Amino acid sequence: MGEYQYYEFLALDHPLTPGKLAEVRELSASAEIGVTGFVDHYESGDFDGDPRDMVERYYDVHLYLSDYGSRQLMLRVPQKLLPLDTVRPYLxxxxxxxxxxxxxxxLDLRSEDDDADWDEDDExxxxxxxxxxDELASGDLRPLYLAWLAAVGTWERDEDAFDDxxxxxxxxxVPAGLAALTPAQRCLADFLRLDPDLLTTAATLSPALAAPLAPQADxxxxxxxxxxxxxLLRTASGEAPEVRLELLHHATPVPSPAPGSRTVGTLLDEAAVTRQRA
Structure with a gap:
């Protein structure tokens, strides 16, 4: 009996054109496919498509799950709103x-844990x-730090995961607001199996988010x-989704993250102390 695998893709900015929809349909005879979504699962065998290629060409978000502990989330964001140089320190x-x-x-985020239990709600x-x-496009870098921190936490489960x-x-x-995550960020932390004690430790040097200086309309x-x-011209020309993201970027005041000062070893040691006190 093969492992169970779940694939889902979502197009947020633009529905697939008839031509692209036909291309996607060639990848699977069993998938549920619409102009904005693609869902498929396998109890044996594997998906013939390439998720990376599908996100690059068709979709804005991708979720992958397997019952042997793999979790993957891919997000496609306009580069002018989230440059690679901004993301690089968190890779x-x-x-x-x-x-x-x-x-x-x-952005490709993954978590592996062979001993994890399968939860159908993850689908x-x-x-x-x-x-x-939207949060990343607006300049909120907390999802990136959470993903990095979750990856660090895997070292406690598997010391061979990284170099000595x-x-x-x-x-x-370190972005501001790690002690007051949004619902999506809390969901990401759970999805990537981020240790709550490690998050509590990291949040001690994360300042609180200040109230917006002015309403978004202003x-x-x-x-x-x-x-x-x-x-406005771009909106009239059919670029409303891209314009919406750019307005979010302009109208969301986000403080610059503070330079990181702690080592991985320090974070893990302090998280262990926090865990023992609980």
Missing amino acids: LDEQVEAWVSGDHLV RLLLPLSALR DFEAETEPP LIAALPDPDKSSL
């Missing part, structure tokens, strides 16, 4: 990867996790007239 081996594809950056997580895309000198590595920039109104005219 960690195969567990937090990113690359540029055309005008987009693709309902793509929609709540898709909200992370890994514990001397310094954490990436921030948008303050944009230069040429920028507003350009955004």
Whole structure:
């Protein structure tokens, strides 16, 4: 008997054209396929498509699950709103990867745990996790730090996951608000099996998020007239989803993350102390 595997894709910005829909249908005879979604599962055999290629060409979000402990989330975000240079400090081996594809950056987040129990409710997580895309586009880097921290936590389960000198590595920039995560960020932390004690430890040096300095409407109104005219013209030309993400980026004041100061070893040691006190 083969392992159970679950694949789901979601197009958020634009529905698939008839031509692209026909291409996707060639990949699976069993999948449930629509102009915005693709769902397939296997109890034996494997999916003939390439999830990376499907996200690059057709979809904005992808969820993969298997009953042997694999979890994967892929997000496609316009690169001008989330540059690779911004993401690079949070990348960690195969567990937090990113690359540029055309005008987009693709983020690939994974968690592996052979001993984890299967939970059918995980198949309902793509929609709540898709909200992370808006957060990243707005400049909120907490999802990136959470993914890095979850990857660090795997070292406690498997000391062979990283090189021996890994514990001397310094954490990436620490975003504000780690002690007050959004629902999507809490969902991501659970999905990537982030140890709550490790998160509590990391959040001690994360300042609280300040209240917005002005309502979003005021921030948008303050944009230069040429920028507003350009955004309106693009909306009229069918780019409303892209414009929405850009407005989120302009109208969401997010403080710059603080430089990381703790080593991986320090974070893990302090999390162990927190765990013992509980």
